[in-house]
Amino acid sequence: MASSSPASAHFTRRRLFQLSAGFSVFATAACSSTPDAPAPNTAVPKPDGALGANFNADPDTMGWDELQRSGAKWVRGFTAMPDLDKHGATENPTIKTLLQAADRQYGTVLSLKFPYFPDSHKPIPRPGTPEMQADLARVDKVLPAVMDKVDILVIGNEPFIECPRADWNNGALNEFYETVAAHVIKQRKGKTALYMGALNNLEDPKWTGAGTERWLKYVRDTPEIAGTDLHPHVGAPDEVQAFLDYTLPKLGGKKFLVTEFSLVQLWKKHLADRISTEYAGKYHVPQDTKVWQVIRNALHQPFPKARWDDFLRTSPWFENNKNFLTDQMTKFRATGKLAVAAYGIDQGIAALKGGDFGPDTPPWLLNSVFARATVQKNPDGTVAPNYAWLDEFTALQKH
Secondary structure (H helix, E strand, C coil): CCCCCCCCCCCCHHHHHHHCCCCCCHHHHHHHCCCCCCCCCCCCCCCCCEEEEEEECCHHHCCHHHHHHHCCCEEEEEEEHHHHHCCCHHHCHHHHHHHHHHHCCCEEEEEEECCCCHHHCCCCCCCCCHHHHHHHHHHHHHHHHHCCCCCEEEECCCCCCCCCHHHCCCCHHHHHHHHHHHHHHHHCCCCCEEEEEEEECCCCHHHCCHHHHHHHHHHHHCCCEEEEEEECECCCHHHHHHHHHHHHHHHCCCEEEECCCECHHHHHHCCCCECCHHHHHHHCCCCCCEHHHHHHHHHHCCECHHHHHHHHHCCHHHHCCCCHHHHHHHHHHHCCCEEEEEEECCCHHHHHCHHHCCCCCCCHHHCCCECCCCECCCCCCCCCECCCHHHHHHHCCCC
């Protein structure tokens, strides 16, 4: 997920979970299964135009139930490499969950995140430095746990976002990730395919240059690398095409992933809009209420599903784009080079930052297939789906 401004919420993680009207913990569900329990998939799916479920770094906000209800056959998550300093790889929540998913015959994608954000004032490490060696040591903790177990390992999460801008085009970013890749290639084994990832904001020429050119040349020219990852989080549906136009001619015969994609930038443009007259009248809400205020209210006291659906259905900026998932998957698959795409399965990080949701908060929660934080649970205790996305996501499992 593209980086967002720090949360201003004063709520604790525990309190925000309570506000989300309860949740089925992914890991708990896994622990409650038995070795004899039937796996939801009879065979590991192929990475050929697949659409999977993305939980980012929040496996504890997604349950096996949602995966089965959505028909998902692939699962994707990322882990921040400094977290490997705290515990072993198999105790890392993301890695642990993906290994459990692999045991259940899901296809799995793990992205390795190296967070050298500009506001941390940490330069990206140079090869041969102690900082570089520390990152390689973290990689060495991960590889024995995941090699030949996860299907796809992505070297990087969002390098150009998670790096000082000064290092984009001076070779430093490329040298860092090429060094990590060479280290991983030496230890690669079994079924695990290697990708480099992920490129962001390719619709904006300011985000392309010597760094992205070298990135794609390395992918194309390195036999052990299967392709690159893309993360189109855009402000209009047609902006996704720029990612394909820029990337595909430079990939040669290689494939691509799209482990995150959304219209979050479009949703954000409309947070300060007034709600519709229809919604205001039906729910007796002041006509001057803003979109962001409705979302904040739903985070504090989750709505009945019908009310949440009405809120989005009567918002033209959302309703007119509710086929985004189908439209983009059609484009991705038409290239013949898509390995796996992944879409946000539950509200996750956005929900945890929702206590003080405001007009500038990135509204990731509008993208997700399920709406744990803003919608009341179903009568049977299961998580309610978000508006629009579940039917499309499920239908797209057949291709």
